[in-house]
Amino acid sequence: MRDLPIDEWRSSLHSLNNDVQRLVTGTESEFLSIISALQKLSLDGNELYNMSKSASDLTSSGTIEDTIDGLHEQIANLSGHLEECGQRMSGSMDALQAVGEIIGSVRGTGRGFKRIVRTLRVLAISTRIESSRLGAGAGGFNTLANDTEKLAGQIEAKHSKILERAGELNEAISGIISNTACALRDQRKSAGDILAETRAGLKDLIRMNRNSCKISDDIIDRSDNLRGEIDKIVVSAQFHDITRQQMEHVGMALTDAIERIDSFSDDTGGDEAAELSAWIADLCELEASQIRNTREHLNEAVNGIKRNLSDIAEDVAVIAMQTREIAGASDDSGSADNSLIARIRGEIENVLDLLRRNAARKREMKESMSAAADTVTHMSAFIGDIEDIGDEMKLIAMNARVKAAHTGREGEALGVLAESIQKLSDEARSQSLLVSEPLAAIAGESERLRSITEESGRQERADEITGNLESIVREMSGMEKRLFELFDRINSFGMSTASEANRVAGRITVHDTVSAAADRIIAVLEGISSDARRHTSDFNAPGRDARLRELTRRYTMQSERRVHSTASGAARDQAGTGGMGDNVELF
Amino acid sequence: MAGKIMVVDDSASIRQLVGFTLKNAGYDVVEASDGRDAVSKLSGNRVGMLITDLNMPNMDGIELVRKVRGDASHRFIPIIMLTTESQDAKKQEGKAAGATGWIVKPFKPDQLLAVVKKVFG
Numbered sequence: 001m002r003d004l005p006i007d008e009w010r011s012s013l014h015s016l017n018n019d020v021q022r023l024v025t026g027t028e029s030e031f032l033s034i035i036s037a038l039q040k041l042s043l044d045g046n047e048l049y050n051m052s053k054s055a056s057d058l059t060s061s062g063t064i065e066d067t068i069d070g071l072h073e074q075i076a077n078l079s080g081h082l083e084e085c086g087q088r089m090s091g092s093m094d095a096l097q098a099v100g101e102i103i104g105s106v107r108g109t110g111r112g113f114k115r116i117v118r119t120l121r122v123l124a125i126s127t128r129i130e131s132s133r134l135g136a137g138a139g140g141f142n143t144l145a146n147d148t149e150k151l152a153g154q155i156e157a158k159h160s161k162i163l164e165r166a167g168e169l170n171e172a173i174s175g176i177i178s179n180t181a182c183a184l185r186d187q188r189k190s191a192g193d194i195l196a197e198t199r200a201g202l203k204d205l206i207r208m209n210r211n212s213c214k215i216s217d218d219i220i221d222r223s224d225n226l227r228g229e230i231d232k233i234v235v236s237a238q239f240h241d242i243t244r245q246q247m248e249h250v251g252m253a254l255t256d257a258i259e260r261i262d263s264f265s266d267d268t269g270g271d272e273a274a275e276l277s278a279w280i281a282d283l284c285e286l287e288a289s290q291i292r293n294t295r296e297h298l299n300e301a302v303n304g305i306k307r308n309l310s311d312i313a314e315d316v317a318v319i320a321m322q323t324r325e326i327a328g329a330s331d332d333s334g335s336a337d338n339s340l341i342a343r344i345r346g347e348i349e350n351v352l353d354l355l356r357r358n359a360a361r362k363r364e365m366k367e368s369m370s371a372a373a374d375t376v377t378h379m380s381a382f383i384g385d386i387e388d389i390g391d392e393m394k395l396i397a398m399n400a401r402v403k404a405a406h407t408g409r410e411g412e413a414l415g416v417l418a419e420s421i422q423k424l425s426d427e428a429r430s431q432s433l434l435v436s437e438p439l440a441a442i443a444g445e446s447e448r449l450r451s452i453t454e455e456s457g458r459q460e461r462a463d464e465i466t467g468n469l470e471s472i473v474r475e476m477s478g479m480e481k482r483l484f485e486l487f488d489r490i491n492s493f494g495m496s497t498a499s500e501a502n503r504v505a506g507r508i509t510v511h512d513t514v515s516a517a518a519d520r521i522i523a524v525l526e527g528i529s530s531d532a533r534r535h536t537s538d539f540n541a542p543g544r545d546a547r548l549r550e551l552t553r554r555y556t557m558q559s560e561r562r563v564h565s566t567a568s569g570a571a572r573d574q575a576g577t578g579g580m581g582d583n584v585e586l587f
Numbered sequence: 588m589a590g591k592i593m594v595v596d597d598s599a600s601i602r603q604l605v606g607f608t609l610k611n612a613g614y615d616v617v618e619a620s621d622g623r624d625a626v627s628k629l630s631g632n633r634v635g636m637l638i639t640d641l642n643m644p645n646m647d648g649i650e651l652v653r654k655v656r657g658d659a660s661h662r663f664i665p666i667i668m669l670t671t672e673s674q675d676a677k678k679q680e681g682k683a684a685g686a687t688g689w690i691v692k693p694f695k696p697d698q699l700l701a702v703v704k705k706v707f708g
Binding site: 028031032035036038039042231234235236237238239240241242244245556557558580581583584585586587 | 599611642682
C-alpha cells in the first residue's frame with residue numbers, strides 16, 4: 001500500500017480543519033448583530049403596541065362614549081331651545097304686525113287736529129277783529145286772541161311731533177318685522193342644516209367607535225404575531241451555537257484523522273493501509289453528511305430569520321396604518337384637518353356660531369323693542385300735553401265769556417267766540433282720545449313685546465348649551481391633539497422600525513458565507529473519501545462497525561446521531577423526552 | 588422584579604438570547620461565560636436560579652452543578668442545563684450532579700419561561 005496519497009490527504013485535512021475553525025469563529029459577530037437588532041425590534045414592537053393601544057383606547061374608551069352621549073344630549077337641548085326661540089319670534093312677529101296696524105290709525109288722526117288748529121286760528125282772528133271794533137273798552141280781548149293763537153300753535157306742534165314719532169315708530173317696527181322674519185328663516189334653515197350634519201357626524205362617530213374596537217382587536221392579534229415572529233427568531237438564532245458545536249465536532253474528527261495518518265508509517269502492513277483508507281473514506285463521507293446537514297439547518301434558520309424580519313416589518317407597517325384608520329383619518333390625506341373628530345368639531349363650531357348669531361339677534365331685537373317702547377312713551381307724553389292744552393282752552397273760553405258778559409250787549413259776539421273756543425276744547429280732548437287710545441294699545445303691545453323679547457333674550461339656557469358644547473369641543477380638541485401626536489409618533493416609529501427590520505434582513509449574509517465555505521469543504525471531503533475508497537475497493541473492512549461506533553462518541557446532538565445513522569446505515573437512536581416538549585426533561 | 592437568574596454559556600449569542608427572553612418576562616439576569624466565571628460571580632449575587640450550558644471551557648456545566656450544590660448559600664437553587672447534548676447518559680450525569688432539569692437547544696422562549704416559572708416561579 002505504498003501508493004496511498006498520505007501526504008496529500010494530510011495536507012487537505014489540515015487545510016479543511018483550518019476552514020472549519022474559521023467557520024466556527026467567523027459567524028458569531030453577525031449573529032450577535034442580529035440578536036442586538038432583535039432586542040431593539042422587540043422593544044420597539046412593545047413601544048409601538050403600547051402607543052397603538054393608547055390610540056385605540058382614546059377612541060374606543062368611555063371618553064368617546066361620554067362625548068357621544070354628551071353631544072346627543074346637547075343637540076336635543078339645542079333643538080328644543082331653537083324651537084322655543086322660533087315660536088317666540090313668531091309671537092313677536094304677530095305682536096309687531098298688530099302694532100304696525102295701530103300706528104296706521106294714529107297717523108289717520110291728522111285731519112281732525114288740523115281742523116281744530118285752523119278753527120282756533122280763525123277764532124283768534126275773529127277775536128282780534130271784534131276787539132278792534134269795540135275799541136279801547138275791549139283791550140283784554142287782544143290777550144284772548146293771542147292765547148288762542150298760541151294754543152293753535154301748541155296743538156299743531158305737539159300733533160306734528162306725535163305724527164313724526166309715529167312715522168319713526170312705524171319705520172322701526174317695519175325694520176324689526178323684516179329683521180325678525182329674516183332671522184326666523186335663517187335660523188330655521190341653518191338650524192336644520194347644522195343639526196342634520198351634526199347628527200350625521202354623531203352617527204359617524206358611533207361607527208368609528210365600533211370600528212376602533214374591531215381594529216384594536218386586530219392590532220392586538222398583529223402584536224401577538226409580532227411577538228411570535230420574534231420568538232421564532234430567538235429559536236433560529238440559536239442555530240449559530242448549534243452550527244458552531246457541530247463544526248467543532250467535525251473539526252475534532254478531522255484532527256483525529258490527521259493524527260491517525262500521522263501515526264501511519266511506510267512499514268505498516270497492507271491490511272492496515274486498507275483499513276486506514278476505509279476509515280478515512282467513512283469518516284470523510286460521514287463528516288461531509290454532517291456538514292451538509294448543518295448547512296441545511298443553518299440556511300433554513302437564517303432564511304427563517306429573514307422571513308420573520310420581513311413579517312415583522314409588515315406587521316409594524318400595518319399596525320401603524322390601522323392605528324390611523326381608528327380615527328377615520330386614512331380615507332383622506334391622513335392629516336388632522338380631515339379626521340372625523342376634526343369634522344365633528346367643525347360641526348359643533350357651526351352649532352356654536354348659530355347660537356352666537358342667535359344671541360346677537362336677540363340683543364338687537366331687545367334694543368329695537370326698547371327703543372320702540374321709549375318712542376311710545378314719548379308719544380303718550382305729547383297726548384298729555386294736548387289734554388292740558390284742552391284744559392287751558394276751557395279756562396280761556398270761560399275767561400272770555402266772563403269778559404263778554406262784563407262788556408254787555410256789545411260783547412255778545414265775543415261770547416259766541418268764547419263758546420266756540422269752549423267747544424273746540426272739547427273737540428281737542430276727543431281728538432286726543434282718538435290718538436291716546438291707540439297709543440295705549442301700542443303701549444300694551446309694546447309691553448307684551450318687551451316681555452317676549454325679555455323672555456327670548458334670556459340667555460341662560462343658550463349659555464348653558466354653549467358652555468356644554470364648548471366643553472365638549474375642548475375635550476375633543478384635547479383628545480384629537482393627543483391622538484395625532486400619537487399618530488405622528490406611531491407613523492414615524494412604525495416606518496423606522498419597519499425599515500430597520502427590512503434593513504437587518506437585507507444585510508444578513510451569514511448563511512451564504514457558511515454555505516459557500518461548507519460546499520467547498522464538502523467537495524474536498526467527498527474527494528478524499530472517493531480517493532480513499534478506491535484504495536479499499538477489495539477490502540472487506542471487518543472492523544467497520546466498531547469504527548463507526550467509535551465516531552458516534554463525539555456526537556452530542558440528536559441530529560448528529562440521526563445524520564450518522566442515515567449515512568452509515570446504522571439503526572437510529574430513538575432518544576425521547578417528555579414533559580414540557582420533546583426537548584425538556586425535569587428531574 | 589420576578590427574581591435574579593444567572594445564565595452561564597460560553598456562547599455570547601446564547602447568553603444574549605436567554606437573557607433577552609428572561610428580561611422580557613421581567614427577570615433580572617446575570618451572565619457568566621463559563622463555570623469558573625459563574626462560581627466567581629455567584630458569591631457576589633443573590634441569584635435565585637441558574638441556567639447553564641454543559642460543554643464550556645475552564646469549568647463545564649456538570650462541574651458547576653457540583654460546585655453550586657456544595658455551596659451552602661446556593662445549595663437549593665434550581666439549576667437547568669441548557670445544552671445541545673441530548674444523550675441520556677449525560678442527562679443522568681447531570682441529574683446525579685444535582686441538576687433540576689435538562690433542556691436541549693434550541694429552546695422556544697415560551698417553553699423556557701414555562702420551565703423557569705415551574706421551578707423558580
